[in-house]
Amino acid sequence: MKFGIILETKEPEKAWNAFRFAVASLKKGHQVKVFLMGEAVECQGLISGKYNVDEQMNSFADNGGEILACGTCLKTRSMDGTELCPISTMNDCVELVEWADKVINF
Structure with missing residues (x-):
């Protein structure tokens, strides 16, 4: 299957779990793309206690996942x-939704 994940939070545990799910999905043979929106564009480099979001993001990319970050959300920050x-862009987000068999929001 093709999973499109839209992540809208930089809350460490939720972001960490979103990328753990994404990595697990890739390892089961699914195709996965993640679109970061809102405060989630700040997730790269995020490590909070036992929640190493950055490590999960890199593992996701290393396993063939694709991450897209909302340009408007980046610009406002x-x-x-x-x-x-x-x-x-938002058009990229729309294309992710059109591409995906399932869309998951965190």
Whole structure:
């Protein structure tokens, strides 16, 4: 299956679980794309106690997952896209939803 994940929080446990789910899905043979929106664009580099979101994000990418980051959300935070989380548009989010068999929100 193709899973589209829309992540809208940088709350460490929720973001960590979203990427754990994404990694587990890839390892079961599914295709997965994640769209970061709102405060979730701040997840790269996030480590809070036992919730190492950054590690899960890198594991997701290393296993073939694709991460997209909302350009408007980055811009409102004076942030730039990165190699791991390139700047994307709302049209990219729409295309992710059209591509996916299932859309999961965290």
